[in-house]
Amino acid sequence: ELDLFENGLLAGDEVEGPQLAQDRAGCGHDQPETGQGNPIQGHRSCALAVVRVIHWLSSGIHCRREEVGATFGEVRVIGPVARMMVGGGDVPEVPIGGRHPIALIAGPCVIETAEIASRICERIASCCEEIGLPFIFKASFDKANRSSLASFRGPGLEAGLEILAQIRAEQGVPVTTDFHLPQQAAPVAEVVDLLQIPAFLCRQTDLLVAAGQTGMPVNLKKGQFLAPGDIGHAVAKLATCGAAGVLVTERGSSFGYNNLVVDMRSLPAIRAMGVPVCFDSTHSVQRPGGLGD
Numbered sequence: 001e002l003d004l005f006e007n008g009l010l011a012g013d014e015v016e017g018p019q020l021a022q023d024r025a026g027c028g029h030d031q032p033e034t035g036q037g038n039p040i041q042g043h044r045s046c047a048l049a050v051v052r053v054i055h056w057l058s059s060g061i062h063c064r065r066e067e068v069g070a071t072f073g074e075v076r077v078i079g080p081v082a083r084m085m086v087g088g089g090d091v092p093e094v095p096i097g098g099r100h101p102i103a104l105i106a107g108p109c110v111i112e113t114a115e116i117a118s119r120i121c122e123r124i125a126s127c128c129e130e131i132g133l134p135f136i137f138k139a140s141f142d143k144a145n146r147s148s149l150a151s152f153r154g155p156g157l158e159a160g161l162e163i164l165a166q167i168r169a170e171q172g173v174p175v176t177t178d179f180h181l182p183q184q185a186a187p188v189a190e191v192v193d194l195l196q197i198p199a200f201l202c203r204q205t206d207l208l209v210a211a212g213q214t215g216m217p218v219n220l221k222k223g224q225f226l227a228p229g230d231i232g233h234a235v236a237k238l239a240t241c242g243a244a245g246v247l248v249t250e251r252g253s254s255f256g257y258n259n260l261v262v263d264m265r266s267l268p269a270i271r272a273m274g275v276p277v278c279f280d281s282t283h284s285v286q287r288p289g290g291l292g293d
Contacts, residue, residue: 084244086176087174090168091168091172091173091193096245097276103134103136104124105136105176107137111155111164112152118167125171137167137175139175140154140178141155141160145198164192182209182210186214194219195218199249202222203226208237211241212237216244217247218238219247219249219278220248222266224252224254228269231270235248248277249277250278251284260286262284
């Protein structure tokens with residue numbers, strides 16, 4: 001998982017990145033791994049380089065103060081990009097949207113073990129802290145849409161939430177996860193700082209109502225089958241039901257069989273609804289079902 005918040009429109013200004021060459025050199029195949037059985041530690045320089053690239057790119061992003069508007073089917077929203085807050089209390093508060101800088105959601109696709117998830121979070125948090133990049137840890141307790149019935153899905157709701165709560169308490173970072181059933185919304189909201197709606201379920205009214213009624217901020221992943229404007233109806237459902245804020249994630253659009261493409265015009269199109277936009281840079285380049293089982 002590597003998701004980038006797009007809180008403004010990309011400007012044409014060129015920015016200097018003197019650290020990039022050094023970091024790129026540290027990511028070469030000749031970089032030795034350190035630590036027995038711990039490839040995460042061995043590739044810390046590569047992870048830090050990725051985080052620095054994100055930070056470098058964010059310095060070239062400028063937000064616009066003027067109102068933006070667009071018409072998407074029957075939905076018309078006019079207004080500035082809303083700001084939402086994630087975290088707070090025992091963990092840092094991460095502002096999303098408005099004129100705030102880029103932030104990062106990252107973590108393993110699914111929770112394998114508590115130890116692995118904790119080590120990954122620690123490494124990413126360390127890299128982000130070094131350059132002052134806001135960070136939210138993400139991992140799924142259940143991958144309910146695996147292609148094969150034999151595929152590993154995760155530890156399940158109860159065990160997964162215990163691991164996420166432990167990581168939040170020990171690492172001191174906001175956490176997020178996705179859920180798939182309306183009755184899971186309340187217990188998940190008790191643990192995480194940001195709820196996530198899976199892309200395939202982004203139009204499920206019962207799921208959206210349950211998420212909104214928790215009063216939590218929600219990351220709504222746009223379905224691969226939707227035009228940018230069509231997500232406005234789902235945004236309206238969440239906002240009407242009480243969500244503390246809505247973030248929409250662009251993760252590619254279906255293009256024929258087993259292929260996704262990203263139309264970058266969707267970022268400002270969704271942003272024109274007045275909501276922050278997240279770009280899912282890993283799922284956007286996957287080949288859905290391309291590997292079979």
